[in-house]
Amino acid sequence: KNQVEQSPQSLIILEGKNCTLQCNYTVSPFSNLRWYKQDTGRGPVSLTIMTFSENTKSNGRYTATLDADTKQSSLHITASQLSDSASYICVVSSSSGSARQLTFGSGTQLTVLP
Amino acid sequence: DVKVTQSSRYLVKRTGEKVFLECVQDMDHENMFWYRQDPGLGLRLIYFSYDVKMKEKGDIPEGYSVSREKKERFSLILESASTNQTSMYLCASRQQEFLNSPLHFGNGTRLTVT
Numbered sequence: 001k002n003q004v005e006q007s008p009q010s011l012i013i014l015e016g017k018n019c020t021l022q023c024n025y026t027v028s029p030f031s032n033l034r035w036y037k038q039d040t041g042r043g044p045v046s047l048t049i050m051t052f053s054e055n056t057k058s059n060g061r062y063t064a065t066l067d068a069d070t071k072q073s074s075l076h077i078t079a080s081q082l083s084d085s086a087s088y089i090c091v092v093s094s095s096s097g098s099a100r101q102l103t104f105g106s107g108t109q110l111t112v113l114p
Numbered sequence: 115d116v117k118v119t120q121s122s123r124y125l126v127k128r129t130g131e132k133v134f135l136e137c138v139q140d141m142d143h144e145n146m147f148w149y150r151q152d153p154g155l156g157l158r159l160i161y162f163s164y165d166v167k168m169k170e171k172g173d174i175p176e177g178y179s180v181s182r183e184k185k186e187r188f189s190l191i192l193e194s195a196s197t198n199q200t201s202m203y204l205c206a207s208r209q210q211e212f213l214n215s216p217l218h219f220g221n222g223t224r225l226t227v228t
Contacts, residue, residue: 036217042222046217106154
């Protein structure tokens with residue numbers, strides 16, 4: 001059964017600090033991994049996508065990594081801001097391409113305090 | 115920017131009522147999805163639609179049905195609402211020909227069944 005596990009479940013940091021969120025997956029065959037940000041009361045919004053051949057990708061203060069051998073991804077947030085407070089969801093797509101083959105993690109709830 | 119609009123942010127219904135959740139997208143996307151989101155469980159797929167009048171069951175279709183008569187509109191129907199259907203419901207759309215394209219989500223409908 002395909003699974004995506006995220007850690008930690010929740011995280012509290014002070015504004016300006018860095019943090020790293022983890023995503024481990026057992027999805028086969030693998031196509032891509034995407035990180036979404038979900039603000040309170042809003043739908044998730046895509047931050048970045050990692051395909052099999054990519055190791056690192058940055059989007060502003062967000063840097064995602066992918067290790068396809070160990071089936072792990074991380075999302076690193078640099079110089080956190082209050083607006084980074086949100087749930088971060090890891091979603092892995094199987095290469096079957098079917099709409100059914102998206103496996104969601106349960107998210108990491110990040111709180112950034114002033 | 116893609117806009118996915120869900121007709122209600124909050125709904126309170128009684129057990130046994132028939133409930134309609136409406137979703138409209140403005141980018142001519144072929145694929146549309148209904149998910150429910152519960153704490154600690156992540157997003158779970160209820161139904162999806164590849165195109166007009168086409169639908170396919172997701173992982174938790176029991177107690178739900180859907181309708182897609184027009185490309186831009188995808189409706190979720192709770193035939194006889196029950197308390198265990200109290201949840202956040204998220205609609206999403208995606209371009210079919212680009213399977214690496216992201217899901218675009220609405221802001222959700224929080225349904226309470228009493």
